[in-house]
Amino acid sequence: MAAPRTTVWELDPHTKAKHDILRQYLNGWFPVLSAWNGRIIFLDGFAGPGRYESGEPGSPLIALETLLEHSYFPRMRCEFLFYFCEADEARVASLEEQIAGFKEANQPWPRNVKVQVVHSEFFETATSLIENLRSQKRQMAPTFAFVDPFGVKGIPMSLLADLLSFPRCELFVNYMVDSVNRFATAGNIDHVLDELFGTTEYKKAGSVRGQTRHQFLHDLYQRQMSEICDFPHVQSFAMINRTGHIGYYLFHGTRDPKGVELMKEAMWKVDPGGGYKFSDRLAGQEVLFTEMGVDTTPLRLALLQEFAGRRVPIACIEDFTLLHTPYKRSHLRRPVLTPLEKDGVIKVERLGRAGFPAGTWVTFP
Structure with missing residues (x-):
């Protein structure tokens, strides 16, 4: 003391x-x-x-x-x-x-x-x-x-x-x-x-x-x-x-x-x-917390739990990542959402051919 x-x-x-x-x-x-x-x-x-x-x-x-x-x-x-x-x-x-x-x-x-x-x-x-x-x-x-x-x-x-x-x-x-x-x-x-x-x-x-x-x-x-x-x-x-x-x-x-x-x-x-x-x-x-080889598995699990059965805008997912997890916005799209879409876990409605731009909606299982 x-x-x-x-x-x-x-x-x-x-x-x-x-x-x-x-x-x-x-x-x-x-x-x-x-x-x-x-x-x-x-x-x-x-x-x-x-x-x-x-x-x-x-x-x-x-x-x-x-x-x-x-x-x-x-x-x-x-x-x-x-x-x-x-x-x-x-x-x-x-x-x-x-x-x-x-x-x-x-x-x-x-x-x-x-x-x-x-x-x-x-x-x-x-x-x-x-x-x-x-x-x-x-x-x-x-x-x-x-x-x-x-x-x-x-x-x-x-x-x-x-x-x-x-x-x-x-x-x-x-x-x-x-x-x-x-x-x-x-x-x-x-x-x-x-x-x-x-x-x-x-x-x-x-x-x-x-x-x-x-x-x-x-x-x-x-x-x-x-x-x-x-x-x-x-x-x-x-x-x-x-x-x-x-x-x-x-x-x-x-x-x-x-x-x-x-x-x-x-x-x-x-x-x-x-x-x-x-x-x-x-x-x-x-x-x-290390930039080398960031393990985003906890973020993936948290998103699947938080938005289970819901169709939500990308902005909502960004806000959750920023305000309720230890992760940054940059940890969201390519490290987590892209593999989830590729594996057929989530459905994505986007403006454009690729990525997750403003106006994108994501449906979670």
Whole structure:
């Protein structure tokens, strides 16, 4: 539960993978949001010291680099606000030094990019932002909140709901399921878990064991993100370590299908490295996230179950694939629908001679 005592530490493979996902996602999120809004916010709840022992950039520098190095940045006219929250005094000093060096290396500094290092707990910073917005009767600008704690303390579900209740706000959170699994029925940190979930239902985990218990705690957190934070689209990605066990889940919550699409692209592009893998489950099977030799069998089974006995438009099948499976749109047509048609499993009514263009209808057995 406690954070490491050192100011800087070694970059773990799974943390690098997480940062690579962040970079990929922001590379798409910045231009999309900046095209329609006068101001957007990146909020890093547990910012760290700025760099790791071997000099690799932390999440604050990754976010700034992704924006300033973006080919579209010269045409982005909106204001970008970066809030980097860090509670440890030594890490704050290190982070401020790293950002100062980054700014020095990127002169002239763009006037529409504002950076603020906040020396406080994430809870305090988020509460202050909420109170200021309410007192001014204003809505928060579109916000991407990256919440990557060392444990399970300090990220109450109710706080996330208040902070991200505004349209176009998104959450990318590290859910330390191993810690939750260990303490769920111990009784010694119930007050922390009550806040983490926004309910006491996690105590029901005492009646289940093994993978079923893991899945129960996963599903509960996902449901709470959906119901309490009002995110209609919640995705989770398991991080499997070298031993084959799930170390934690990355949860992404958004209200916009475009956000789902961007996160899918980011997840499938990243090579976890170091023996770590991403996974999800669909139709009772595990889906491993790797672009090489993608196994689309779970998607095939899911489509046959979801649309059994129905005649549906291709757009409906695309939406299901995007919003209710771990797969991307590009995994649908050639890898799944084409073999199903060739094998005579589905009947296709299309506009044209081949493919699955807009206006196509598919009948499932």
